[in-house]
Amino acid sequence: MNNLAFVTYEEQYLDQVRQTYNYYVANTTVSFDLELCSREGMRQLIEPVSPLYRSFVILWDGQYAGYVLMTQHKKKAAFQVTAEITIYLDQAFTGRGIGKAAVPFLEQLARESGIHSLVAAICSENEGSLKLFGKQGYVQCAHYREVAYKFDRWLDLICLQKILR
Structure with missing residues (x-):
């Protein structure tokens, strides 16, 4: 694999992150958003709500390739032992094994x-994402049928989970 790096998200990447996300909003059901995300909206999505959660930009040979998030799962205090993880890749960088490397990176960060x-x-x-997470040991813990309407x-929304040991 080429030189892959995960660097802490900084404001300088906001427009690239927003462009990546908005591609998925406009063209896929990967995102359940119906409207393109504004700069301020993207800022709210990617900036962590507490130091427990983190956002990273993915660099491939120094070039922006996407981003990953470890975010709050639920707002109640008892849920601080659980996080939701998300991976968005720029279209030019899909199919290169980046997601396969991103999942263990996020798991180590979580631990x-x-x-x-x-x-x-x-x-x-x-x-693709269902297969990626399945191969990394995630198991289906929920299947919400017809909970969103787009295009x-x-x-349906499927939730996969992994207990870290």
């Missing part, structure tokens, strides 16, 4: 932060 359980919430149409069709 270092005292996180016990990780959750990935994925549209049932996103077969004139009902969408």
